[in-house]
Amino acid sequence: MSAHLKRLENTSVHILREAYASFKSLAMLWSIGKDSTVLLWLARKAFYGHVPFPLVHIDTHFKIPEMIEYRDRLTREWGLIMVYGENRAALEAGETFPDGKVDRLTCCRNLKTRALAHTLDGSWPRFRFNHQAGRYEKDRNTDPYTGVIVGVRADEEGSRSKERYFSARNRSAGWDIADQPPEFWSFYKTDFAPGTHVRVHPLLDWTELNIWEYIHQERIPTVSLYYDQGSGRRYRSLGCQPCTSPIESTARDVPEIIEELRSGKLASVAERSGRAQDKDDGGGLESLRREGYM
Amino acid sequence: MNIVIVGHVDHGKSTIIGRLLADTGSLPEGKLEQVRDLCERTSKPFEYAFLLDALKDEQAQGITIDAARVFFKSPRRHYIIIDAPGHIEFLKNMITGAARAEAALLVIDAREGVRENSRRHGYMLAMLGIRRVAVLVNKMDLVGHSREVFENIRKEYEAFLAGIGLEADSFLPVSGMGGDNIASPSGTMTWHTGGTVLDVLDGFSSSPPDDKLPFRLPVQDVYKFTRFGDDRRIIAGTIASGQVRVGDRIGFYPSGKSTTVSGIESFPAPTSDEDRVRVASVGEPVGITLSEQLYVTRGDLAVLQGQRSPTVATRLKASVFWLSRSPLKVGQEVLLRIGTARVRAHLESISRVIDAASLEGVSNPVEIARHDVAECVLHCASPIAFDVDAGIPEMGRFVLIDNFEISGGGIIREGLPDEQSWVRSKVLQRNIKWEMSTISLQARAERYCQAGTLVLVTGQADSRKKDLAKALESHLFGLGRLTYYLGLGSVLYGVDADLKTPESDSRTEHRQEHLRRFAEVAHLFLDAGLILVSTATDLTQEDANLINAVLEDHRMLVIWSGDSPSTDVKPDLVADRETGLETAVERIRALLQDQGVLYRA
Numbered sequence A: 001m002s003a004h005l006k007r008l009e010n011t012s013v014h015i016l017r018e019a020y021a022s023f024k025s026l027a028m029l030w031s032i033g034k035d036s037t038v039l040l041w042l043a044r045k046a047f048y049g050h051v052p053f054p055l056v057h058i059d060t061h062f063k064i065p066e067m068i069e070y071r072d073r074l075t076r077e078w079g080l081i082m083v084y085g086e087n088r089a090a091l092e093a094g095e096t097f098p099d100g101k102v103d104r105l106t107c108c109r110n111l112k113t114r115a116l117a118h119t120l121d122g123s124w125p126r127f128r129f130n131h132q133a134g135r136y137e138k139d140r141n142t143d144p145y146t147g148v149i150v151g152v153r154a155d156e157e158g159s160r161s162k163e164r165y166f167s168a169r170n171r172s173a174g175w176d177i178a179d180q181p182p183e184f185w186s187f188y189k190t191d192f193a194p195g196t197h198v199r200v201h202p203l204l205d206w207t208e209l210n211i212w213e214y215i216h217q218e219r220i221p222t223v224s225l226y227y228d229q230g231s232g233r234r235y236r237s238l239g240c241q242p243c244t245s246p247i248e249s250t251a252r253d254v255p256e257i258i259e260e261l262r263s264g265k266l267a268s269v270a271e272r273s274g275r276a277q278d279k280d281d282g283g284g285l286e287s288l289r290r291e292g293y294m
Numbered sequence B: 001m002n003i004v005i006v007g008h009v010d011h012g013k014s015t016i017i018g019r020l021l022a023d024t025g026s027l028p029e030g031k032l033e034q035v036r037d038l039c040e041r042t043s044k045p046f047e048y049a050f051l052l053d054a055l056k057d058e059q060a061q062g063i064t065i066d067a068a069r070v071f072f073k074s075p076r077r078h079y080i081i082i083d084a085p086g087h088i089e090f091l092k093n094m095i096t097g098a099a100r101a102e103a104a105l106l107v108i109d110a111r112e113g114v115r116e117n118s119r120r121h122g123y124m125l126a127m128l129g130i131r132r133v134a135v136l137v138n139k140m141d142l143v144g145h146s147r148e149v150f151e152n153i154r155k156e157y158e159a160f161l162a163g164i165g166l167e168a169d170s171f172l173p174v175s176g177m178g179g180d181n182i183a184s185p186s187g188t189m190t191w192h193t194g195g196t197v198l199d200v201l202d203g204f205s206s207s208p209p210d211d212k213l214p215f216r217l218p219v220q221d222v223y224k225f226t227r228f229g230d231d232r233r234i235i236a237g238t239i240a241s242g243q244v245r246v247g248d249r250i251g252f253y254p255s256g257k258s259t260t261v262s263g264i265e266s267f268p269a270p271t272s273d274e275d276r277v278r279v280a281s282v283g284e285p286v287g288i289t290l291s292e293q294l295y296v297t298r299g300d301l302a303v304l305q306g307q308r309s310p311t312v313a314t315r316l317k318a319s320v321f322w323l324s325r326s327p328l329k330v331g332q333e334v335l336l337r338i339g340t341a342r343v344r345a346h347l348e349s350i351s352r353v354i355d356a357a358s359l360e361g362v363s364n365p366v367e368i369a370r371h372d373v374a375e376c377v378l379h380c381a382s383p384i385a386f387d388v389d390a391g392i393p394e395m396g397r398f399v400l401i402d403n404f405e406i407s408g409g410g411i412i413r414e415g416l417p418d419e420q421s422w423v424r425s426k427v428l429q430r431n432i433k434w435e436m437s438t439i440s441l442q443a444r445a446e447r448y449c450q451a452g453t454l455v456l457v458t459g460q461a462d463s464r465k466k467d468l469a470k471a472l473e474s475h476l477f478g479l480g481r482l483t484y485y486l487g488l489g490s491v492l493y494g495v496d497a498d499l500k501t502p503e504s505d506s507r508t509e510h511r512q513e514h515l516r517r518f519a520e521v522a523h524l525f526l527d528a529g530l531i532l533v534s535t536a537t538d539l540t541q542e543d544a545n546l547i548n549a550v551l552e553d554h555r556m557l558v559i560w561s562g563d564s565p566s567t568d569v570k571p572d573l574v575a576d577r578e579t580g581l582e583t584a585v586e587r588i589r590a591l592l593q594d595q596g597v598l599y600r601a
C-alpha cells in the first residue's frame, strides 16, 4: 500500500476506535455509496472483523434498487447490525420532488435531513434486520445515538472542507459552523452535554481518488452502478434516482476509474456535478448541512 | 504532506493559496469562472480567497472563519493545505488547523508589517511542535516591491522567532494578488533568488519516523467481541513511538504491571503462518494479545521493558495555552487528557503568564485568560505516565477539558514529587517484578462472588472500632464469604520488627513506612480475592491516600466508628455511638452490596 494511503487508513482507524471508546450509543451512517462502504471496511479493520455498532441507512425510497439489494447482501454476509429509517409521513403525503409537490431542496430536507434527525434521536421508528428471520423488523431500541459516524470528505464541497473529525451538533441536530470547538494533536471532542450529539468524520482527509485506490488495494466489494455495463454511462456519485444522473464514461472496473480520475477525462471535473440539488442556490448544500444533512 | 498557512488577519493567506491553486491548474473545471460570476452578481471585486472561504458568512465578511483543507498536488508530492483564519476570535480554529501540519507558511503583510497575530501565531507554532516554517512577506505590490521593506520585516521577525527558539527555513517576498513568487518567479523582484512558494513547499523535508525511539502505546481500548465465537482479548491503540514484536516483554504504566506480547492481530485474518504480523511500528493502529490476563484499561501506557521508562507523577510543571472565554483560575478543577488517559486535575499555582503576542509577562497572575500562555503547576487526582525530553513530544502533550470542551492545551516540562511519590516508586518496582498467576482477578471474583476489598474501620482510640470490625468479619464469614480480620497494630511486631526498637515509639516515628507495609500486606489479601477487615486509630486522609497508592486498582472503604470524624478523613460510612453494633454491621453489608463488593452467585 502506498505510504500516503497507509497514513490515511491509520488515522481513520484511530478515529473509529476513539469514537467506539467514547460513545455509549454509537451508530454509523451507510449510504451504500463508495465512501461509507470504505468506512465500513475500515471499521472491520479497526475491530478485527466485527462492526460493534449499528449501521444506519436513511431510505428515501427513491434509491436505485441495486443499492438496496447490495446493502442487504453485505448485511447478511458480514453479519452487520443493519437499521434503516425513513420519513413515512412525507412519502405518504407525496411531499417529494418526484411527486411534484416540492422542489429538490425541500425534498432532500424531508426525505433525508428530517428522516435522519428523527431516526438518530429515536423519535421515529427504526427498522432492524433480523438475521434469523431474514427480514427487517421494528427496532425496540429507541435510544438516541450520541455519536454518529459519517463518511464525508473535505474535498467534496466548501462546507465539508471546514469540518472537524469530531463535530458537535446541538439539540436540534444543527451545526454552528462559526463556533466549532477546537480539536488538536490527537484529542477530539468526545465530551458532550446531554441532549447534544457528535458527528464523527474519519474520512475527511481522503480524496475521491484515494477512495478508489483503497477500494482497489483492499478489494472492497462495491455496487455495480459505479461501472459502465455497456451503455457508455456510469454513476460517479450515488443518490436518489430522480436527482442523480450517470456520467458519460466507459470505465468498466476500478483500475479504469482510477485512470480516469488521475489523468483522464474526470481529472478536473468536480465529483458532485451529477447532483442536481447542489445547484438550486449558491450555498444550498451548506444550508442543508447546517440543519443536519450529512 | 500537511502544510498550514497562518498569520495576521487580512495579510493574504487565502489569496496566496487560491492563487497557488489557480496558477498550477489545480482547480476543477469552471471553478474560477463560478467564483468570478458570483463576485459579479454580488457586485464584489474578484477575490482569489473565495476559492477557499466557502462559507456564506466568510464571503459576506471577506474573512476566513474556520480552517479549510484543500488538496494540492505538485510534481513532487501530494499536499493537504490547511488555510487557517487570522482573526484573533478564531484562534482556536487556527490551532485546530495548525496542529495537523508538519510545516507552516507564515504570512506578513509588507505594508502593515509584523502585527500581533504574526507573533502569536509564530508562538503557537512553536507550542504545537511545528519546527519547519517559511515566512512569506505578502502584498509586495503595495510597497513598490521594495527590497528594503522586505529586509526590515525579515530582520524584525527573525529576531522574534529566535526569542521563541524557532528559525525560519526561508523568507520570500510575494504578491498573492499579482502572483509574484507564488507558482512562478516574480518578474519585478529579480533581487530575490530564494525561489517561489511552490519551491518552498517542495523543499520542506519530511522526516521519517524514528524507529529507534522507545516503544509507547497508549491503550485506546480492550476488545472482547464474543460474536461469531471470537474469544480474543485484544489491546488496541496507535503506536506513538518505537516498535513492538511478538515475544516482547511490555509493562503497563502508571502501574508498571508487565507481561509478554503473544500476538499482533490483523484483518483480514492471516491465512497462513507466514502471513502473521510479527512486528508493528510507530503510527500503526495495532491490536495485541497478551500471554497473561492482566487488568489493562483505556488510559494505560504500554512500554517495552529494558527501554527508558516513562515518568509517573501527579504534579506537573507545564506550559499551558488557554482558549476558553472564561479564564482558568488557580484552584479550578478541569479534566486533563494525555495519551488516552483522562484524569481530574486542578491548577495548583501559576509562576508566569505571558501574552503570546508581545511576550510580556503579567505580574502576580491568579488566572490564565483566553489566548494567554502560562508556566504553571497542575495537580492530577491520580498518577499519569508521560515523557519529558525522550524525543517523543506526543507523550508530553495534553489538553484540558472544561465544561465538555477542549479549553486549553499544554506541554509537560517536568514531573514534580508529591507526598506519595516515595510509595509509588516502590509500588512500581513491585509491579514490574511481580510474577503473574494464571488465574485472573476477575476469575477469582466470579468464583468467590466478591471483589477483594479493604474495609478499614477507624475512629478515636476509645471508640469501639475493633468490636465493630470483628463483628463485621464474623457476619461476613457467617454469610459464607472469604474474609479476614487484621488490626493495623498486629503488623507491628512481625512485618515491622526491624523498625521497632525498644527506645523508640515506632508508631509515630515510622508511621508512614508502617502504613506502607500494612498496605502491602493488605494488597496480598485483596489480590487473593478476600475482604480484609482492619482497624486503625485516627486515620487521616493523607494516610488513606498512602494506602490507596499501594492498593492501586483494589478498593478501600473507610468506616468511621464514632460520631463525626475527628480527622480530615472522608469516610464512606459513619457508624455513630447511637447505632447498635448489629445495625452498624448491617449497614456496612448494604454498603458493600451497593458498591459491588458483594454479589450474588
Ligand SMILES: Nc1nc2c(ncn2[C@@H]2O[C@H](COP(=O)(O)OP(=O)(O)OP(=O)(O)O)[C@@H](O)[C@H]2O)c(=O)[nH]1
Pocket: B007, B008, B009, B010, B011, B012, B013, B014, B015, B016, B047, B049, B062, B063, B064, B065, B084, B085, B086, B087, B138, B139, B140, B141, B142, B174, B175, B176, B177, B178
Ligand atoms: N494588493 C494586494 N492585496 C492583496 C494581496 N494578497 C491579498 N490581498 C488582499 O488582502 C485582502 C485579504 O486577503 P485574504 O486572502 O482574505 O486574507 P487572509 O489572510 O486569508 O485573511 P483571514 O483569513 O481572514 O485572516 C483581500 O482583499 C485580498 O484581495 C496582494 O498580494 N496584494
Ligand SMILES: [Mg+2]
Pocket: B013, B014, B015, B049, B063, B064, B083, B084, B085, B086
Ligand atoms: Mg483567509
